[in-house]
Amino acid sequence: MNYTELAYGSLDDFLYGKCPKPVKCKNGMIIGGGEIYPEVNFTLPPMKATQETLHEAKSIYKEMIDGVLKKAYELHASGLVVEFETLPQYTENPEWGIEIHKILREAMWNFEAKNGLKSVIRMTPNDMREMSRPPIMRGGKYWDAMVKIFSQTAKDGADLLAIESTGGKEVNDEALMNADLRTCIFALGCLAPRDMKWLWTNLVKIADENGSIPAGDSACGFANTAMVLAEQGFIPKVFASVIRAMSVARALVAVECGARGPGKDCAYENVYLKAITGTPASLEGKTAACAHFSPIGNISAAVADLWSNESVQHVKLLSGFAPVVSTEQLIYDCRLMNIAANKGHAKTMRDWLVESDCYLDPQAYILRPDVAFEISGEVVKTQSPFLRTVNVARITLDILQRAADKKELTLPEREIKWIDNMKEQLDEIPEDEQQFIDEMKAEVDGGKYLPFEYGI
């Protein structure tokens, strides 16, 4: 599937809870069909994840899912997505992750049968390939472990398959700290799309063979790392904004290979992906502050189809365990948005969510629906992921400069000078991808990555 135009004819239709290509799950729950649902993720409290602690871990996961389902039922949630994002040890030893998935899956089936609460599980194993340094992307024990856990959990009833894949991250990491846009473009525009094509071709096959839905990927290790570094004042926010927008070219490859959504929650690039492909998006913001801070707490909900907490540890708060607390918060967020939509005010609600954040931070500004259309429109002008990445970087810088000139965004001087710096870096990048790859192969430390793992 090649995308040459946006999935929307009008900005007024670009709303939360609905999309042109909703996803129907096995139990009939439809994501993106008119209602926004909560997506809950939880993780273990501080403890080792070993064979010795597996029994204890299993009982904690059972306690967490029981608490979450009970709270969702008590609060009259009409549907719920639960994400099981494994710990690295539970992917490396796939049988451990498979056992825990079974506990969650069966608890959800039983609860649905007994109480009628529709729930869907998203299975998100780790991308273990970066455990090898340099990473081995297309084979080896880590890849085998990933295939095993994806395949078996899909067989065992996982509804949605997702991942935060890391192809190109080994090159991007250091480039982020240096605000080296040129190397980030090599990582996100040349390496990552090649890996996404290989990875998602395989994941779609696994999903199709086992009746699961190939859902989506997240550039978490790229764009969220940039966002966190910017939040700490380490790198410019305008740089993190450009990295976010650039990650859409990479994300689009998964959908071109057959991913159908809902996109992974921490992938804020889902906003652009939804505009281009019409597939549903999971997103997270203020109610994910239990996991990480962000300057996009409200605006990230503006076009979400699932509303997530990212992850929360099983620790006791005054009211109860944190996963249950998080579930309540998500449900109330969704209730308000759904009632607004039911009363015909989805667009007003969307615009309030947007306006409450968009003028305060460049990372929020670039998620505005109108800006998302502008950036997404640039993406579909070409089919080359490399050119998409470069062109998006350029237009995002123009958008930020324009916003600063119009005083819609207040950017300190130390931020403004990085807009010029990045433009200069872009001017040095050739239009021909092969020429760029040749240049970068000479520039990037060959010990960091294996070019042949990317087919270059």
Added chain:
Amino acid sequence: MTDLSLLYEAILKGKSKSAVEITNLALADGAEPKMLIDEYMIKAMGEVGRRFENQEIFVPELLMAGRAMKASLNILQPIMKSSGEKTSIGKIVIGTVKGDLHDIGKNLVASMLEGCGFEVIDIGIDMDSDKFVESVREHNADVLGLSALLTTTMPYMKTVIDAFADAGLRDKVKIIVGGAPVSAGFAAEIGADGYSDTANSAVTTVKELLGIK
């Protein structure tokens, strides 16, 4: 005579090529390597650190300054070594603990320590306690830095600290810990000597632990 304030400026602005040129010119003029380091280079890095603390610059500018400093040090250190002079203000082994792949924070701490004149041995990610003990012993390190980003890997920091006690090395090395889920309370609980929540404060913590002003 070479205007040595240009060395200070070159490092402050992260201009490695200029820093190397001025260093070579200064040496040709008979300047003492230690004087160049103490009077100009470390002072420049101090100003870079101040600007970063005051949110006037970002990490990329700080790293550029660190690289310029390192480029000059690469010329000066062999000369100092040959005359028996100390070439760094302290030696640090750093790594991410077993089961954890995250390394951006650890890399940042390593870069900032290097920029401030420490010798840093970065042993990488997913490291077990034996590797940490072996590396500290091999390099005779003053400080060990442990990093973890996951709630399920942070308990391994105690395993590492216990391994140093078992190896009879605990009193010979200061151990600092850091990473998103780690807190000062946790650091104290597992017997670490120090904790920091940012890369910049890690440098301050290490200096305090080693009594460096």
